[in-house]
Amino acid sequence: MRARTLITAFAALGAVCVGLGRPSALAFELHTKTQRAQKLVEEGQGMILRGELLQAIDSCTRALDIRNDWAPAYLCRSEARILTRDPEAGKDAQLDAEAALKLDPNSGEPWRLLGLMDFQAERYDAALKQFDNALKRSKMRPEGIPDVYFYKAKSHLNLGKYPEALKDVERGLGIVQGINGDFSDWSFYSLRAEIRRKSGQKEKADKDERYVVQLITEKLKRRPNVAALIRQRGDSYVHLREYDKAIADYTAVLSRTPEDAKTFIDRAQAQRLAGRHTAAESDLTSAIALEPKNAQALRMRALERMELKDYQGTVDDLDAYLALEPDDATAISYRGMAKSFLHDFRGSLDDLELAQELKPSEDSLWGAKAFDQEMLGDHAGAMISALKGIAANADDFSAHYARARSGMALGRCKDAAPSIEWLLKKSPQSWEYYWIRGECRCDEGDFAGGLKDLEKAAELDATSPVPSARLAHQHRRYLDLNPHILTIAELRKALHYFDRARAASPLDSMNRIERARTLYDLGALAPDERMKLWREALSECDAVLKVDRKDQSAKELRQRIRAELKPPKKGAGARP
Numbered sequence: 198m199r200a201r202t203l204i205t206a207f208a209a210l211g212a213v214c215v216g217l218g219r220p221s222a223l224a225f226e227l228h229t230k231t232q233r234a235q236k237l238v239e240e241g242q243g244m245i246l247r248g249e250l251l252q253a254i255d256s257c258t259r260a261l262d263i264r265n266d267w268a269p270a271y272l273c274r275s276e277a278r279i280l281t282r283d284p285e286a287g288k289d290a291q292l293d294a295e296a297a298l299k300l301d302p303n304s305g306e307p308w309r310l311l312g313l314m315d316f317q318a319e320r321y322d323a324a325l326k327q328f329d330n331a332l333k334r335s336k337m338r339p340e341g342i343p344d345v346y347f348y349k350a351k352s353h354l355n356l357g358k359y360p361e362a363l364k365d366v367e368r369g370l371g372i373v374q375g376i377n378g379d380f381s382d383w384s385f386y387s388l389r390a391e392i393r394r395k396s397g398q399k400e401k402a403d404k405d406e407r408y409v410v411q412l413i414t415e416k417l418k419r420r421p422n423v424a425a426l427i428r429q430r431g432d433s434y435v436h437l438r439e440y441d442k443a444i445a446d447y448t449a450v451l452s453r454t455p456e457d458a459k460t461f462i463d464r465a466q467a468q469r470l471a472g473r474h475t476a477a478e479s480d481l482t483s484a485i486a487l488e489p490k491n492a493q494a495l496r497m498r499a500l501e502r503m504e505l506k507d508y509q510g511t512v513d514d515l516d517a518y519l520a521l522e523p524d525d526a527t528a529i530s531y532r533g534m535a536k537s538f539l540h541d542f543r544g545s546l547d548d549l550e551l552a553q554e555l556k557p558s559e560d561s562l563w564g565a566k567a568f569d570q571e572m573l574g575d576h577a578g579a580m581i582s583a584l585k586g587i588a589a590n591a592d593d594f595s596a597h598y599a600r601a602r603s604g605m606a607l608g609r610c611k612d613a614a615p616s617i618e619w620l621l622k623k624s625p626q627s628w629e630y631y632w633i634r635g636e637c638r639c640d641e642g643d644f645a646g647g648l649k650d651l652e653k654a655a656e657l658d659a660t661s662p663v664p665s666a667r668l669a670h671q672h673r674r675y676l677d678l679n680p681h682i683l684t685i686a687e688l689r690k691a692l693h694y695f696d697r698a699r700a701a702s703p704l705d706s707m708n709r710i711e712r713a714r715t716l717y718d719l720g721a722l723a724p725d726e727r728m729k730l731w732r733e734a735l736s737e738c739d740a741v742l743k744v745d746r747k748d749q750s751a752k753e754l755r756q757r758i759r760a761e762l763k764p765p766k767k768g769a770g771a772r773p
Contacts, residue, residue, distance in 0.1 A: 234260040234267045241273040245280065253277035254286075268304065271297035275310050282317065290314060305330070305337035309345050321352040328352070343372040343382070350388055359396040366392065383412040387429070390436065406433045424450045428460060431467070440471035458484040462494055465501070474504045492521045496528060503535060511535040526556035534565055542572040560589035564596030571599045571606075579603040580612065587616070594623070601633050610637035628657035632664050635671070644675040655697065662702030669694035673711050688719040706741045710750050713737035717758060731758050 237260035244253035257274035260267060275293035278286040291314055298307035312327030328349045331337060337345075346369030353362035366389045373382045390405035413430040417423065431446030447464035451457060465480035481498035484491055499514035515532040519525065533548030546569040549562050563586030571579035580603040586596030597616040604613020617637065620630040635650030651671055654664035672691050676683050695712040698704060704712065713734040720730035738755035741748050 230263050231267075234264040234270060237263070238267070238269045238273045241270075241277065245273070245277050250277045250281050254281075266300060268297040268300040268307075271300070272306050272310065275307075276313075279310060279313050279317065287314060287317070301336065303334055303336060305332065305334035305345075306341060308334065309337065309341055312345070313348060316348050316352055319355070321355050324352045325349060339372075343369040343385075345369075346372065347385065347388065350392070354388075354392050354395070359392055362392045363389065383409045383416075383429070386412070387433065390433075394436065403437060406436045409433045410437075422453065424453045424457075428463065431463060435463075435467050435470065438470075440467045443467040444471070456487055458487040458491055458494065461487070462491075462497065465494075465497060469497075469501060474501050477501045478505060490521060492518055495521070496525075499528070499531065499535075503531065506538075508535040508538040512539070524555055526552040526559065529555065530559075530562055530565070533562075533569075537565065537569055537572075540572075542569045545569045546573065560585070561593075563589060564593035564599065567599035567603075568595040571602050576603040576606040580607065580609070583616070601630070605633050605636050605640075608640060610641055613637060626657060628654040628661065628664050631657065632667060636667065639671045639674070644671070644678075648672055648675065655694075659697075660701055662698055665694060665698035665701055666704065666708055669698050670708065670711060673715060683718065683722075685719065685722050688715055688722065691715045692719060706744060706748060706751070709737045709741050710748075710754065713741075713751075713754055717754065728762075731762060734758055735762070 237256050241253040241256035241260070244250070244256060254274055254277045257270050257277065260270035261274070264270065271293045275290045275297065278290035278293065290310070294307045294310040294314070297304070298311075301307070308327050308331035312324045312331060315321075315324035315327055328345045331345050332342070346365045350362045350365035350369065353359070353365060366385055370382070370385050373385065386405045386409045390402045390409065393399075393402035393405065410430055410433050413426050413433070417426055417430075420426065427446050428450050431443045431450070434440070434443035434446060444464055444467045447460050447467065450460045451464070454460065461480045461484035465477040465484070468474075468477035468480060478498060478501040481494050481501060484494040485498065488494065495514050495518040499511045499518060502508075502510040502514060512532055512535050515528055515535070518528055519532070522528065529548050530552040533545040533552065536542075536545035536548060546566060549566045549569065553559060553562055553566075563582050567579045567582035567586055570576075570582055579599045583596045583600035583603065586593045587600065590596070597619050600616040601613045601620055604610055604616070613633070614637070617630060617634045620627070621634065624630060631650045631654040635647045635654060638644075638647030638650060640647075648668065648671060651664060651668035655668050658664060669691060672694055676687055676691060692712070692715050695704070695708065695715065698708065699712075716730045716734035716737070720727040720734070723730065735755060735758045738751045738758070741751040742755070745751075
């Protein structure tokens with residue numbers, strides 16, 4: 198229609214020129230140039246609709262070669278360049294839009310394109326101003342007006358202005374109704390669903406998404422092989438939490454475009470939300486095989502591998518991702534956590550501190566940081582970080598764990614007590630928390646409660662050497678502090694604890710000496726078993742000295758035992 202109107206206008210201009218006696222050839226030449234340029238512009242616009250952006254740029258450039266003062270050609274080329282999303286092409290798109298604006302200052306189209314460029318650059322406030330300028334002017338294509346409202350709404354959405362975004366969507370839908378006679382544009386419903394979802398209107402958002410599915414399904418009856426429509430329906434199914442249907446749609450897209458990395462990523466997201474982490478990891482691996490430097494796929498696969506407890510794979514993926522996006526504080530913190538699971542506590546702590554430097558307001562990392570500090574033996578630092586972590590989040594497990602452990606290590610059991618009780622409430626079957634409380638109680642002189650806790654810890658995990666060894670150690674310490682209860686029964690109990698610990702794992706040197714000392718004391722009180730017990734004690738001392746000849750405790754105890762084992766001198770009488 199526009200081409201026919203222009204042809205008629207220029208034919209009339211030619212007639213006027215002839216009537217005035219001027220050369221008709223000039224008018225005819227201008228008429229012909231405009232026709233040729235207009236045809237190329239219309240071809241370019243069709244190419245844009247088909248997604249043939251490079252061809253559209255070429256067609257509109259050829260139109261400008263014919264007429265370099267033709268605003269529609271600048272607009273056509275600018276839009277095609279914008280849609281390529283190429284930063285270099287974007288600079289040229291800006292120049293084209295500005296040229297069109299200079300040639301036709303009353304047109305809203307250049308402002309619309311300038312607004313799109315600001316939107317792509319995430320300059321949402323600037324985009325809104327450009328779109329408002331577009332709406333104030335005339336000569337905008339009918340389909341361009343709802344386009345302006347659509348991107349106005351998206352700009353408001355990105356600025357968190359949900360009521361304004363909804364108003365623009367409604368205005369855009371009204372324009373679409375005026376053009377098409379009904380609300381058939383699913384993109385507006387999809388956008389409105391997103392706005393409603395983010396503003397907490399879940400039921401209304403779901404209603405919009407179901408209408409999107411209905412509209413797309415109707416279109417697919419006429420055009421069943423349009424992959425973009427199938428993918429969009431899959432997106433709606435994801436929002437509706439119908440993950441199997443979403444996966445089926447993404448699979449259908451991949452059957453048509455098997456080298457589409459984006460669809461592998463979309464399907465992985467649906468698999469993840471459905472709890473199928475192995476399948477999600479596989480889809481992301483396919484995406485990365487197609488695009489090895491796809492940052493989104495690398496980041497997502499890292500998180501899936503974290504879920505699958507493949508911590509080394511997580512670190513490897515985040516290394517590759519951070520080479521592309523080095524300032525992503527969240528990704529750095531995830532890498533730190535994965536390193537912690539790999540017992541690389543130094544590397545983990547370095548990552549967590551870097552993440553805090555990049556994002557100083559982030560206070561959710563204090564607990565993880567406290568855990569690393571505790572594992573590295575920095576008990577004082579761990580206590581400080583743990584307290585900050587608990588202040589930020591009263592349910593931070595790592596912070597409570599670090600406070601309990603560091604408090605025990607520092608002898609600050611009163612500071613540790615609230616976290617110990619919190620941990621026991623959360624995990625009443627954990628031997629470790631009974632062990633920590635038992636140690637604290639013993640250190641505070643409450644051996645009755647402490648030994649009871651250590652006994653409970655040893656019962657909960659008979660295979661671990663720690664609770665049994667600590668029970669034996671603290672029981673022996675209790676006897677040393679209370680020599681008046683040093684009885685055969687108590688010494689046999691102590692020996693039983695050491696033997697239970699030894700059954701779980703070979704005793705270290707300290708506990709071997711403590712066991713030898715218990716054997717020696719028991720032999721002193723049990724004459725019938727004396728020689729046997731002392732010889733076994735001597736054997737323990739010899740074993741320790743075989744590992745460390747300078748162990749003074751083992752030397753002194755062996756010397757005492759040997760003195761006792763020497764036969765009495767003639768006439769000296771029997772050993773008491």
